[in-house]
Amino acid sequence: MAFQDIRKSRKLLSPTDIGFVIGVIVFSVALLALNIYLARTLQGGEWLFMRWSGARAFLFEKTDAYGLPIAQQVQTLVYGREAFLEEYPYVVNDPFYIVLLYTPLAILKELFSIFSPSVAVFIDFSVARGIWMLFSEFALVGIVLFSVRLTEWKIPRWMFIVLIGFGLFNPYSVNAILSASPTIFLTLIYLGILMLLQSFSDELAGALLFLVAYQWEVGALFFLFILVFVVANRRWSVFTGFGMLLIVFMVVAFILNSSWFIPYARAILFDWRRGVSYSFGFTLSDVFPLVSLAVGRWLSIGVAVLLLFETILSVNEYIMHVTWVAFLSLALNPIMGFAIFPSNHVVLLPAFILFVALAWERWENKRALLSVGLLSFVFIFSYGIYFQSIYATSNLYGDLLKIIPPIMAIIALYWMRWWAVRPPRIWADQLGGRK
Numbered sequence: 001m002a003f004q005d006i007r008k009s010r011k012l013l014s015p016t017d018i019g020f021v022i023g024v025i026v027f028s029v030a031l032l033a034l035n036i037y038l039a040r041t042l043q044g045g046e047w048l049f050m051r052w053s054g055a056r057a058f059l060f061e062k063t064d065a066y067g068l069p070i071a072q073q074v075q076t077l078v079y080g081r082e083a084f085l086e087e088y089p090y091v092v093n094d095p096f097y098i099v100l101l102y103t104p105l106a107i108l109k110e111l112f113s114i115f116s117p118s119v120a121v122f123i124d125f126s127v128a129r130g131i132w133m134l135f136s137e138f139a140l141v142g143i144v145l146f147s148v149r150l151t152e153w154k155i156p157r158w159m160f161i162v163l164i165g166f167g168l169f170n171p172y173s174v175n176a177i178l179s180a181s182p183t184i185f186l187t188l189i190y191l192g193i194l195m196l197l198q199s200f201s202d203e204l205a206g207a208l209l210f211l212v213a214y215q216w217e218v219g220a221l222f223f224l225f226i227l228v229f230v231v232a233n234r235r236w237s238v239f240t241g242f243g244m245l246l247i248v249f250m251v252v253a254f255i256l257n258s259s260w261f262i263p264y265a266r267a268i269l270f271d272w273r274r275g276v277s278y279s280f281g282f283t284l285s286d287v288f289p290l291v292s293l294a295v296g297r298w299l300s301i302g303v304a305v306l307l308l309f310e311t312i313l314s315v316n317e318y319i320m321h322v323t324w325v326a327f328l329s330l331a332l333n334p335i336m337g338f339a340i341f342p343s344n345h346v347v348l349l350p351a352f353i354l355f356v357a358l359a360w361e362r363w364e365n366k367r368a369l370l371s372v373g374l375l376s377f378v379f380i381f382s383y384g385i386y387f388q389s390i391y392a393t394s395n396l397y398g399d400l401l402k403i404i405p406p407i408m409a410i411i412a413l414y415w416m417r418w419w420a421v422r423p424p425r426i427w428a429d430q431l432g433g434r435k
Contacts, residue, residue, distance in 0.1 A: 028134065035137075036130030038178075043077070045129040046090060047343070048180030050074045052128055054092040054099050055106035058257065065099055066092050066263035086277055088339065093271040095214050096260035097249040105131065129180055136177050136184045140167045140346075143184070146191035147350040150198075150323045153357040159371065163353065166375050171386040172345040172405065181343035183218050187330075190222055191350060194326055197226075197235070198319055206241025210249070213242075217275075217338035218347055221303075221329040225311050229322065232315035275339030280406075283340065283399045296337055303332045317421065324413065324420040327351040331409035334402075342386075345405040351413055352378065358416040378408075 013021070039045060053073055054065035063069070074090035075083040083089050092099065105128040112120035144167040148155055155163070167173060176184050189208050196205035209226060212219055230238045253260060276282060281296015307329055314325040330347050334340045356374055360367045385404065389397035413420075 031137070032130060032134045035133040036127055039126040039129040039133065042178060044178040045125070045132075045180040046074055046078045047182060048102075048105075048129055048132050049077055049125060050090050050092055051094060051099055051102045051182075052106055052125060054094075055102040058099070059103065059106060060110075064263055065096070065260075066267040085274075088278060089271065089274045091267045091271050091274075093264070093267045095253070095264060096257055097253040098214055100253065100256070132180050133177050136180070137168060139184045139188045140164075140173055140177075140349075142188050143167060143191060143346075143349055144353065146188065146195060147353040148357070150191060150194055150319075150350070151354050151357040152320065153353075153360065155357075155360075159360075159368075162372065162375065163356075166379060167349055167353075170349075170379055171382045172342055173349070175386075176343040176346040179343045181341075181346070182215065183344045183346050186212055186215055186218055187347045187349065190219060190326070190330065190347070193226060194323060197229070197238075202235050202237035203241035203244075206238035206243075207245040208241075209238065210242045210245045217333070217340070218344050219330065219333060220336060220338070221307055221333045222326060225307065225326060225329045228308075228311050229315050232312075271339075278339035278341070278402075279337050280335045280340060280403060281337065283403050287396065287399050287403065299335050300337045303335045307332055314421075321421045324354065324417065327354055328410070328413050331406050331413060334406040340402045342401050342405075345402075348405055348409045351409045354420070355409075355412040355416055358419045362416070362419050 050070070053070045057063045057067070057070055058065045068091075071089050071091045072082055075081070075087075078090060079087065108128055108131075109120055109123040112123050141164055144160070144163050148160065148163070173184075175181075189212050193205050193208050193212075196202070196208065209223070213223060216223075226238075230236075279296055281299060284295065307325075310325045310328060314321045327350050331351050333347075334344070356371050359374065360371050363370055382405075385397055385401050389401050392398075
């Protein structure tokens with residue numbers, strides 16, 4: 001078909017399409033206004049404030065984004081004072097090229113002061129936080145959609161709406177939205193990497209893999225799993241995409257700030273040392289005082305061996321098996337000794353969706369009742385612990401809020417392992433051409 005023919009064949013948007021676009025715009029604007037109101041009303045947004053302040057410190061104050069003054073500002077937001085020795089310090093610990101990604105939010109006020117000074121008066125961190133919350137909510141919907149796609153779940157519309165509601169309003173998603181955690185976007189990228197590998201878009205998968213190669217407390221094991229999968233299957237183009245974005249980001253980072261690496265390395269070591277009391281082993285010893293702190297080290301070794309075993313079994317198997325191991329790596333990661341925060345547990349949402357999807361396929365006669373029952377149980381149980389952690393005087397429920405979700409996710413995944421790695425014959429025939 002000639003270019004002129006393609007141009008002539010284009011059709012204008014129908015009234016239905018125009019109405020849909022207008023509806024989406026109006027809904028997004030209304031949701032943004034609500035999010036800005038919540039950002040001004042509710043305390044939080046500490047994870048965004050940490051990076052936002054670091055970006056502004058570099059851009060406008062010409063100071064170190066990794067410096068102690070930035071950490072003290074975040075500590076005042078979180079604790080109402082500077083952190084005690086045993087409390088998390090909230091030091092910027094992202095590579096400088098990641099901090100630069102927060103620049104659009106960091107310069108909002110200055111942009112409005114150029115084009116609309118009267119509006120710029122009202123632009124502050126709450127507006128940046130409201131925008132972040134809006135995109136986080138959209139990203140959560142994307143996580144549900146990508147998870148359903150990866151599990152190849154033929155889901156009815158009503159169940160998809162239920163899953164979206166669960167994905168948006170479970171306590172860990174709400175916590176991640178209110179604290180402005182980047183984990184929501186990292187989870188979406190993890191799923192995007194799996195989908196791109198499934199469709200053999202390896203260079204783009206490698207580029208996305210570079211974007212997640214820093215938040216190790218969320219996805220260190222996932223990163224290692226992807227590396228083993230890529231090497232075992234000789235998908236070398238993944239490294240091409242990874243290397244290309246690495247070079248671009250590093251060049252830009254060192255041109256703009258040639259001295260960022262040493263402060264960044266110092267921040268990483270400081271954050272690691274102060275975050276030990278937030279690790280799985282330390283928290284487990286708090287819940288069970290008779291448990292030795294050394295159990296955390298042995299758990300880390302056991303988890304690493306377990307994931308290596310599962311990874312070796314999966315590298316040449318069907319996509320469902322690969323997806324199961326990838327989600328398992330995300331569930332096992334908190335046990336590896338990194339600092340644990342409840343907002344990071346939003347990364348477990350895909351694992352739970354896989355669990356419900358396998359239960360849906362396995363028990364056909366009562367699939368609707370069982371799926372809704374599982375979602376309701378997790379929803380109510382999680383909120384029960386969450387509210388207990390707020391109102392209880394002891395730290396027990398706060399500790400349970402950190403360690404129970406990964407344990408539940410691991411148990412759920414292994415409960416359904418047989419149907420994930422050994423699908424029914426009809427399902428296997430459908431996937432036979434996609435290894």
